[in-house]
Amino acid sequence: MSKRLLRSGLIVSTMTLVSRVLGLVRDVVIANLMGAGAAADVFFFANKIPNFLRRLFAEGAFSQAFVPVLTEYQALDKDDKHRTQSRELVANVVGTLGGLVTIVTLLGVIGSPVLAALFGTGWFVDWLDGRPDGAKFELASLMLKITFPYLWFITFVALSGAILNTLNKFAVSSFTPVFLNVAIIAAAIWLSPYLAQPEIGLAVGVFIGGLVQLLFQIPFLSQEGMLVKPKWGWHHPGVVKIRKLMIPALFGVSVSQINLLFDTFIASFLMTGSISWLYYSDRLLEFPLGLFGIAIATVILPALSQRHVDKSPTQFAATMDWGVRMVLLLGIPAMVGLILLAKPMLMVLFMRGEFGVEDVQAASLSLVAYACGLVNFMLIKVLAPGYYARQDTKTPVKFGVIAMISNMVFNAIFAYLFSYVGLAIATALSALINAGLLYQGLHRAGVYRLSRATALYIGRLVVAVAAMVAVLMTLMPTLNGWVEMSLSMRSMVLAGLILGGSVVYLCTALLCGVRLGDIRHRG
Template identity: 65%
Template sequence: MTFLSRVLGLLRDVVIAGLMGAGAAADVFFFANKIPNFLRRLFAEGAFAQAFVPVLTEYHHGKSLSDTRLLIARTAGTLGTLVGVVTLVAVVLSPVVAALFGMGWFLDWYNGGPDGAKFELASLLLKITFPYLFFITLTALAGAVLNTMGRFAVAAFTPVLLNVAIITAAIYVAPKLAQPEIGLALGVFFGGLIQFLFQLPFLKRAGVLVWPKWGWRDPGVVRIRTLMIPALFGVSVSQINLLFDTLIASFLQTGSISWLYYADRLLEFPLGLFGIAIATVILPALSARHVTESLDDYRQTLDWGVRMVVILGVPAMAGLIVLAEPMLMALFMRGEFAASDALRASWALTAYATGLLSFMLVKVLATGFFSRQDTKSPVKYGIIAMASNMVLNVVFAIPYGYVGLAIATALSGTINALLLGTVLYKQGVLALPKATLVFFVQVVAAALIMAAVVVWFNPARELWIQAALLERILWLGGLISAGGVTFVASFFMLGGRPRHLRTEH
């Protein structure tokens, strides 16, 4: 279900690129979509879910159904009220929100500059997109309840509906409007509403569909609030970085936010499929080994996670770097998305890709702390990385513009990975035996050979521009296939074997 959602998310971006390109309207739409999504990570599936699920699980297994229903009702009422107020205030004061996070556009509007229209459009679109926060928060709560009841497929499938709603709006609604971006914003609004309504019948079938009640001082709600505080800091780190990037990008040339968005979407595909998946797999295994105090088994499991990230992340990183522009051309270059947009987005993707391995390692290494019930250390190092990112943003954005923001993001991810890895190594939890270091060298060498082969066979840029859509897709598929075969063959020639991807336990 998650893979299906990722694929439809990519298709959604393809449709949006053809409709909007990377101009001023696209910049504003991505801006208006990003702000409520930032708060979603706090109120919805991020910090809230991490705090709510353990408490709900305890009620579900240790108390009566009526007690569980009461906790759900009071949590829904309390969270729904708070988020509802935040949403209402943001809709009414959308110009203030737009000025806060799009300071460059606001100053241009205030001084009568050419980008003032972006500020006015952002204020309008935020009124349409911000209610998504309310719907998705309740959707996340419903999904957490269903997961706790052992019904995982419903919550995993639900994000597909958002992508379907936006794609539908992009195809059937937006082209009929004088301002297509308003149609896309309506797609976000209805996507959030549909996701919420979709889960209600399943809640009723599970016997936990309840009417929300205010319960600020309910013991269960108090525990959830208490648990949310450290989680809020942890989840906020990366989101604050993204918002700071957006703030700086509002001072840069038109298209900057869009180019960064398209580049980030391609980066997120391997990160979500590989990095997050591996971290999800090893967390319960590490937790079990910590409980049984099997240090050798624990080290082997964490070492396995690192090796899996390396063998998947290094070639993915090399592939994104050498095929950045061809990928963007094959996926997005149609309609309003021009070859010049593909070129500029490829610069950002190349910069982002240099940090892909670091981003994936952060996901895996953090489990070395979470599995030992240490939630504070990753937050501390994440804050250091966030502060580094802010400084690096200013340092690199001045000479390199929006590409500098991507460079800063990649470097801060590397700083975070080094901090986590160094501490785990000093604690004796991360062993990094000689065999793993040899394995790393073999993978890097194989990836370099792969990159050289792909560059050798890659058609000239002019041919990519002139080629038809089907030709570009076939070329890209051929290059990726050739790269994959070359990497595997090179890895074997250099001494790599399947047994290096297994643990003894």
């Protein structure tokens, strides 16, 4: 189990790394094309709404409900090479979920002006008053018609990815996002420059990216014998069970997504560029979050579900502990690195074309605020599967609602005090509350408790990070020094600092007593 988890985690992290690097390339291209102006604000807005529903219906609540149930059906098929039970479940899920998502997609395309008015109220008010910013509302309505079908494609991508993950085929679903990034980059280079409104070309790239992602996964499903004919199965026992698990999970997953949309709603009333600055800083945050946090969570959910089916509480707790230790090992230095190197990272990646020094200064503030919550974001990804694998989707909902309400209160306070940076501060604080409640719930239920050995392990990591901070603070150039460098020199210095900081962190961790056995699964 230890080798399988480490190998699976390495596969997912490697594939995710490729995707995230291309994602950064995509954002560099977009920043060069549009900067952080009105057009960029509208594109990120139009892309955020279908992504919100994707995480709600597809990758989020659905996967958390579907994977544990499919694991049970696969256990019933142990002696059946045709996987009769699993294939029947998948056929009914595809038909039922597909039918519902088709309806939602059609409604989204037709009702795009309503969605634009609902989530971009500030722009809608400007449009009603005849102010210049009202053009953002009209453009957002048009772009939503192009980007919304992405929801339909990505729902089936998430479904097939979940199936392949339960069969330990992690590489396929982890590599699939690469095609979305490639499609947007291609559209930005070969389509957008020839359009009067370049952002329209990017929206077309989102549509094509969703289609290509779906087509890529179909042969792998067929190879595993899981490409089945869809059936409407609202009353199928497995679908009923997934529905019951999914409904509370929808609320749980929607918490973070509603928070993001609420941020967008408030940002539409703030200065032009606010949505873009938050987007670019969030993209840098998503790099380590996806590379480490989401990758580890992807691996442990099927493993935890299997431990629950096998009724192995000791191995269940050991798998949880492995996830927490891995997240802390990678997340703590990533968090501190983002905080210290926020400005040079933004300069190297985005400061070209329409994205200037002022945008770097503005985006760095929200990046630092977001980065303060990185470890908690990661812990949420690892602790929540401890509930979903046991088919307890209600408890995370309760905690999520508390975090969501807290975020809204924090938004009202900090957005007033610190404008768009306050939105990032509120998000980080709500993540702290959510992660704390998730751990407390697992602790009280006797499912997972932080051991003395893990506490000592955390202490060693903190000492190692302190050594890394001391080295970076000593070697890091001043802001003026960064600005005066050429792009190539700036990139080399940044790469050297990241590499040097990583070496200092790992060497200090080893000197403090951190060993491979500390992150080895002991189930």
